[in-house]
Amino acid sequence: MLKINNLHVKLEEEDKQILKGVNLEVPAGSVHAIMGPNGSGKSTLSYVLSGREGYEVTDGAATLEGEDVLEMEPEERAAAGLFLAFQYPVEIPGVGNMTFLRTALNAQKKARGEEEVSAADFLKLIREKAKALKIDADMLKRPVNVGFSGGEKKRNEILQMAMLEPKMCILDETDSGLDVDAMRLVSEGVNALRDEGRAFLVITHYQRLLSHIQPDVVHIMADGRIVKSGGPELALEVENNGYADILAEVA
Amino acid sequence: MALPQAKLDATEARLAPLSMPDGSVWATKAREDALARLNTMGLPGPRDEYWRFTRPDTLNAPDAPEAALFAEDENPAFSDLDRLCLVFRDGVFDSDASDDLSLEGVEIMRLADATQQDIHWAKDLYGVLEARGQTPVARPFAALNTAFATDGVVVRVTGKPSKPLHFRYLHEQTDSDAILHFLVKVEEGAEVTLLEAGPAAARFNKCFEVDVADKAAFHHIRSQGRDHERRAVTHIFARLGEESVFKSFTLTANGRLTRNEAFIELTGDNAQAHIAGAAMGDGDFHHDDTVFITHDAVNCESRQVFKKVLKNGAVGAFQGKILVKPGAQKTDGYQISQSLLLDEDAQFLAKPELEIYADDVACSHGSTSGAIDEEALFYLRSRGVPEKEAQDLLVLAFLAEAIDEIENEEIADDIRSRLEGWLLRHRS
Numbered sequence: 303m304l305k306i307n308n309l310h311v312k313l314e315e316e317d318k319q320i321l322k323g324v325n326l327e328v329p330a331g332s333v334h335a336i337m338g339p340n341g342s343g344k345s346t347l348s349y350v351l352s353g354r355e356g357y358e359v360t361d362g363a364a365t366l367e368g369e370d371v372l373e374m375e376p377e378e379r380a381a382a383g384l385f386l387a388f389q390y391p392v393e394i395p396g397v398g399n400m401t402f403l404r405t406a407l408n409a410q411k412k413a414r415g416e417e418e419v420s421a422a423d424f425l426k427l428i429r430e431k432a433k434a435l436k437i438d439a440d441m442l443k444r445p446v447n448v449g450f451s452g453g454e455k456k457r458n459e460i461l462q463m464a465m466l467e468p469k470m471c472i473l474d475e476t477d478s479g480l481d482v483d484a485m486r487l488v489s490e491g492v493n494a495l496r497d498e499g500r501a502f503l504v505i506t507h508y509q510r511l512l513s514h515i516q517p518d519v520v521h522i523m524a525d526g527r528i529v530k531s532g533g534p535e536l537a538l539e540v541e542n543n544g545y546a547d548i549l550a551e552v553a
Numbered sequence: 554m555a556l557p558q559a560k561l562d563a564t565e566a567r568l569a570p571l572s573m574p575d576g577s578v579w580a581t582k583a584r585e586d587a588l589a590r591l592n593t594m595g596l597p598g599p600r601d602e603y604w605r606f607t608r609p610d611t612l613n614a615p616d617a618p619e620a621a622l623f624a625e626d627e628n629p630a631f632s633d634l635d636r637l638c639l640v641f642r643d644g645v646f647d648s649d650a651s652d653d654l655s656l657e658g659v660e661i662m663r664l665a666d667a668t669q670q671d672i673h674w675a676k677d678l679y680g681v682l683e684a685r686g687q688t689p690v691a692r693p694f695a696a697l698n699t700a701f702a703t704d705g706v707v708v709r710v711t712g713k714p715s716k717p718l719h720f721r722y723l724h725e726q727t728d729s730d731a732i733l734h735f736l737v738k739v740e741e742g743a744e745v746t747l748l749e750a751g752p753a754a755a756r757f758n759k760c761f762e763v764d765v766a767d768k769a770a771f772h773h774i775r776s777q778g779r780d781h782e783r784r785a786v787t788h789i790f791a792r793l794g795e796e797s798v799f800k801s802f803t804l805t806a807n808g809r810l811t812r813n814e815a816f817i818e819l820t821g822d823n824a825q826a827h828i829a830g831a832a833m834g835d836g837d838f839h840h841d842d843t844v845f846i847t848h849d850a851v852n853c854e855s856r857q858v859f860k861k862v863l864k865n866g867a868v869g870a871f872q873g874k875i876l877v878k879p880g881a882q883k884t885d886g887y888q889i890s891q892s893l894l895l896d897e898d899a900q901f902l903a904k905p906e907l908e909i910y911a912d913d914v915a916c917s918h919g920s921t922s923g924a925i926d927e928e929a930l931f932y933l934r935s936r937g938v939p940e941k942e943a944q945d946l947l948v949l950a951f952l953a954e955a956i957d958e959i960e961n962e963e964i965a966d967d968i969r970s971r972l973e974g975w976l977l978r979h980r981s
Contacts, residue, residue, distance in 0.1 A: 352935050355927070380937035392932040396950025402933070405946065410937035445950075446932075462936060 303501040304328040304351075304470050309362035311343075311350050320346045322526035323362065328470070333502040335512055337537060338523035339545050344505045345389060347523075348474040352386040353379050366470055380406075381413035383469030387459040387476050394446040399458070402446050403428065403465055410466060431464045435491050452479035460491035471495070472503045477511035489514030509541035522548055560595035564693075566615050567596055571701045580668035583680040587699035590684065594691040603690050606870035606902045607812055607841040612694065612786050617730035617756035620782035620809070629721070630750035630776035631967055636719040637661075639706060643724060643754050644731020646704050658712025659745065664705035664734060675707050678736045682762040682790035686816035690845065695788040695814070698760035702734030709738045710745040710769070717746035717772075717964075722753030724780055729754035735761045739769040741794075746961065747771070752778025752808070757785040767794040767821055773801040774964050776971060777808060781837070784810040795821030795850075802959050804968050805832040805840055806975045812841040819846070819853040819881075829858040829958035831972065834867030834899075835979045841870040842890075848876065848914075852883040860955045861892040862948055863899035864981070874906040877914050886916035893951045894924055895981075945976040 353376035731754035861869035871890040892901035933943035
């Protein structure tokens with residue numbers, strides 16, 4: 303599904319290399335996790351993949367089902383099936399949550415040459431998905447993320463993911479700021495979307511999320527590279543011993 | 554105080570081609586009083602503090618600068634609504650093109666006819682609110698209007714008419730210079746919605762005097778015409794009685810020069826005045842909202858919400874004042890003026906003012922200028938919304954607080970669709 307090959311990225315504004323040769327392959331149907339200390343480049347990787355401005359790819363490639371995503375505009379990446387659940391979802395005063403989601407869904411469908419969803423069908427669909435995430439009608443009507451608690455914002459991200467049905471889902475520290483109940487809700491939302499045709503890349507600091515969303519592969523990222531990969535037990539090792547041992551081992 | 558010679562000359566030159574229409578004794582007296590006021594204050598000059606953001610010279614000029622006509626407007630504002638429509642062509646009332654003026658709960662009469670009769674309420678209003686609005690700051694174009702208005706309509710609302718009144722201003726001559734004066738008296742407990750739309754003329758001077766009696770309500774929504782080269786100076790003078798409501802919203806898209814002034818006095822307790830505007834400018838566009846709200850009663854609320862979207866050299870200006878007089882306790886005054894600058898060539902000038910002589914009041918004002926929120930733009934795009942569409946969505950979101958001041962949803966939708974159309978035409 304997602305293939306990243308020798309990806310080098312630096313900040314546009316300052317001459318600072320953040321990613322220094324990332325290699326990663328996430329096949330359809332799998333869940334991969336990336337863990338790593340602060341400043342290792344995890345969030346940069348998610349931003350570069352989703353097309354945020356301010357980064358310059360100096361070498362390497364990233365493809366989604368064989369298509370070069372780095373050449374696409376952010377909206378084209380979304381239509382191609384890429385989705386980033388933001389670490390800090392953005393508040394947009396004046397734009398209703400429902401209007402936003404319907405505009406996004408239909409824009410994607412239009413870009414793919416599919417038929418747009420009618421207002422009635424959309425309403426039915428969103429009510430059903432929102433219910434599972436315990437998002438009430440009021441939250442759907444309010445402006446996007448405005449006045450939402452940290453947990454509500456993250457649930458709203460998962461709702462968007464459930465509505466847009468992307469193929470490749472990147473979750474950037476979706477567990478940050480969540481209490482135990484919210485974490486369970488969010489994880490259930492993610493697990494409900496797991497299937498053969500979809501892949502996940504879960505970026506997190508903590509093993510806790512990975513006990514809810516069981517990964518197939520865990521990668522450790524440090525200093526702009528993936529330095530170690532393994533099974534779920536790798537996450538447990540980090541939880542118990544921190545990164546020092548692993549980093550010493552690969553140094 | 555003697556006026557500077559330059560001002561005297563400019564005023565004299567402007568007045569030379571004008572003549573006072575015939576009227577009854579009372580109308581002529583009101584017009585002559587207004588002319589006397591005008592001669593005392595003179596027309597605005599570039600050094601006048603109240604005109605520091607806007608050059609008055611083209612408004613002062615003896616002849617109206619030419620303004621090309623906009624291509625046929627395929628979907629004029631409010632045309633889908635059930636309303637009573639009055640048509641003005643380059644400032645002249647066209648009764649054939651207008652609807653029948655009879656409607657339950659409202660009396661409508663052409664100004665020229667009203668001034669021939671002894672209509673007490675009109676006599677007590679014509680030039681009266683305008684004159685009150687000349688202090689503490691002079692509004693010479695309004696005095697000029699009272700003195701020389703060539704046409705207009707007087708409206709007395711006695712009930713709750715079943716549909717809105719709509720003044721439709723057509724611009725058909727490239728050099729037309731229109732001066733229209735309107736009186737609106739909303740009697741106790743009555744309620745009316747007044748719509749205005751269209752460019753009116755190459756140069757348009759319009760004055761409204763609105764008297765809202767106790768427990769009455771006046772709703773006003775206007776869409777100023779989209780002719781790129783037209784110029785306009787407009788005034789609304791309003792006096793609000795006890796528990797009355799005044800709500801005014803203006804959409805301005807295009808126009809080379811627009812100065813919209815409002816002078817609103819809350820004179821009865823528990824009255825409410827909301828005035829809002831959304832202005833869209835691309836290129837040679839100068840839009841000035843100048844608002845003066847006086848709280849002179851207890852427990853009144855006023856809101857000023859002005860939003861401007863500017864690009865490609867367009868200029869927006871805002872001068873807004875809340876004056877709270879001694880004894881106007883429990884005043885709730887709110888004022889916000891904001892601009893969204895879509896590029897680095899656009900400019901926004903703002904002068905918010907509060908002057909408070911009571912001690913138990915809550916007044917706030919804010920003024921901001923900013924660009925499109927890049928974070929929000931990226932967020933929308935990351936969900937699949939194309940860049941231009943995402944930008945339009947954010948512009949509409951920026952304007953939402955002003956549009957939300959329109960109570961009638963059907964009218965608000967009409968305004969929204971006009972904004973969407975403008976944004977589509979002005980994508981860069």
